[in-house]
Amino acid sequence: MIEYFIYSASSFAGDIDDLFFLITLIIGFWFFLTFGALVYFTIKFRKKDGVKAQYITGEKHSETKWTHYPHFAVIAMDVVIIAANILVWVNIKQTLPPRDNLVRVIGQQWSWSFIHAGPDGELDTADDIATVNDLHLKIGDTYHFELQSRDVLHNFAVPAFRLRQDAVPGRTISGWFKPTKIGTYDLQCAEMCGYGHGIMGAAVTVHSEESYNETMSQIQNGTYESHYQKRMGTKTGMPSYTSHFEDEGSFAVLLASIF
Numbered sequence: 098m099i100e101y102f103i104y105s106a107s108s109f110a111g112d113i114d115d116l117f118f119l120i121t122l123i124i125g126f127w128f129f130l131t132f133g134a135l136v137y138f139t140i141k142f143r144k145k146d147g148v149k150a151q152y153i154t155g156e157k158h159s160e161t162k163w164t165h166y167p168h169f170a171v172i173a174m175d176v177v178i179i180a181a182n183i184l185v186w187v188n189i190k191q192t193l194p195p196r197d198n199l200v201r202v203i204g205q206q207w208s209w210s211f212i213h214a215g216p217d218g219e220l221d222t223a224d225d226i227a228t229v230n231d232l233h234l235k236i237g238d239t240y241h242f243e244l245q246s247r248d249v250l251h252n253f254a255v256p257a258f259r260l261r262q263d264a265v266p267g268r269t270i271s272g273w274f275k276p277t278k279i280g281t282y283d284l285q286c287a288e289m290c291g292y293g294h295g296i297m298g299a300a301v302t303v304h305s306e307e308s309y310n311e312t313m314s315q316i317q318n319g320t321y322e323s324h325y326q327k328r329m330g331t332k333t334g335m336p337s338y339t340s341h342f343e344d345e346g347s348f349a350v351l352l353a354s355i356f
C-alpha cells in the first residue's frame with residue numbers, strides 16, 4: 098500500500114513495507130477495538146436521571162480479566178511484531194550479500210559526495226568517479242556502500258530504497274542496497290546537522306546499463322550536467338555547497354548561498 102505514495106525502488110523495499118503494513122494492521126485493530134469500546138460505553142452508560150453512579154474497584158477476577166486478557170493478547174502481538182522485525186533486520190542489516198559494485202558516500206555540512214568505484218570495482222584507484230549531490234547507480238547491481246561523515250552526524254536516507262543509515266564522524270559504516278527500478282529519487286539528510294540540514298539533499302539516479310555507462314563517461318569527460326547543477330541553475334563543474342549560483346530566485350539557492 099505504501100508504494101502508492103512512495104516509489105519502491107530497491108530489492109528490500111517490499112520487506113520494509115510489509116513490516117509497516119503488519120504493524121499498522123495490528124495497531125489499527127487495537128485502536129478501533131479500544132476506541133469503539135470507549136465510544137460505545139460512553140454512550141451506553143451516560144448520565145441518566147435517577148440512576149446513581151457505581152464505584153467499581155476492579156479487584157474481582159471477573160473484573161480484572163477485562164484488563165488482563167487484552168494485555169496478554171497485546172504482548173503476544175508484540176512478540177509477532179518483534180519477530181517480524183528481527184527477520185527483516187537480519188536480512189537487510191546483518192547480512193551483506195556479495196557485491197557487484199561499490200560506492201563511498203560522504204556527508205558533510207551540507208552536501209553529499211559520492212565516489213563511484215569505476216570499472217575496476219575498487220575504491221581509491223585511478224578510475225574512481227567522484228560526484229557531488231548526484232549518485233548514479235546501475236539497475237540490478239548489488240551495491241555495497243561505505244558511509245562516512247567529515248564533520249557531524251548525518252543520515253543517508255533514500256526513501257524510495259527504504260534505506261536510512263546514520264553517518265558517524267570517524268567511522269566507516271558499510272551496508273548494501275540493490276536498485277530495482279529505473280528513475281531519479283531523492284536522498285535527504287535525515288539527521289539534524291546544522292543550519293543547512295534542510296537543503297542537504299541529493300539525487301539518486303538508477304540507470305539501465307547503457308545509460309549508466311553513457312552517464313559515467315560524460316561525467317569523466319566533463320560534459321555531464323548533474324541533477325544538482327540543473328536544480329541549482331549552475332553549470333560549473335563539481336559544485337560545492339558554496340558554489341556560485343545563477344538562479345538567484347530560488348529559495349534553496351538563497352539558503353545555499355548563505356551557508
Ligand SMILES: [Cu+2]
Nearest residue numbers: 251286290297
Ligand atoms: Cu545532514
